[in-house]
Amino acid sequence: MTELHQAAAAGSFDQVEEILRQNRCDPNQKDIDWNSKTPLHWAAAKDHSVMPFPGHAEIVRILIEHGARPCLMTEHGWTAAHLAAESGRLAVLRLLHSLHAPIDKEDFCGDKPVRIAEIYGHQDCVGYLKKAETECQAYRKMAAQKGIILDDTDEEWGEHGKEKEESRISQSNTRTQA
Template identity: 40%
Template sequence: MLGLEIHEAASTGDYDSLEEFVKSGKFDLNHGDEDWSNKTPLHWACQKGYVECVRLLLEHGAKGTARTETGWTPAHFAAEAGKVTALRALNSAGVPVNKRDAYGCTPRRIAEIYNQQECCKFLIQVETEQEERRAKLSLDGLESDEEEDEWESRTSRSLLDRTSTYRS
């Protein structure tokens, strides 16, 4: 089943319908809508700030770092729209809120561009906490469990390939 109904429920904050769709098991929570740059239901819920929908989707397996065609994660959309509560929900669920898009922009940079000061403040706080955690792990002789996702790895290789082509 294509499942664009689930995108609509997430984008309108229709929690009851969304819950019904999620629990039916008939919908792919990570399906990207091709008409909207591959936005998933989680992208929509974050952009609109429907925190309960965000939590429901994450609890049932929505990928918190799903990417659109330009590499935007749900956190990018929340940051653009000034939905700090959606960013908090993502962060509380352990979803990284600092991934770079195809142009190198993090959600924090997007929040800065759109003058979403509350989002900027929160994302700076998250970055500070992550840096402190990495420093503590390093002092303890442990490695960070943060990994590049497949999209970032592919994009980095692509950028390197283009850069080396220009240098030739």
């Protein structure tokens, strides 16, 4: 875990800002000891509303302004939106959506952030995500038509996810044959 991961997890806006300003850490580094979470994953999941201003949404914003990619996934396929949905962070979900982050990606089990919000009972997030998913898909379609390149795919996880899925299918077939 880098000092940027730690600062984002702790909700220390000033420390996050200083680390980013000095280019001391890559905002997209995945921590293999913590399920490949990036600093953005930590910031999206944590509730820093009890901390003095600026709070968790501003940490998410500054990370993205410094190149953090909201499409990056943990080893289980969770984006920052999944973690915000799990924790009921509506302000973070609104921010991610306003920045055209992918808020409708499926994880390894096929669950989107809206499903995660449903599981954890965050009805305000569920209502917002249902509307935002439609807007996200419409924006993605418009971008494709206009040739706008979107950063909405974690290429590394895509390969990792395919390998895991093939392994799961193979194990399932082996059990069925036994």
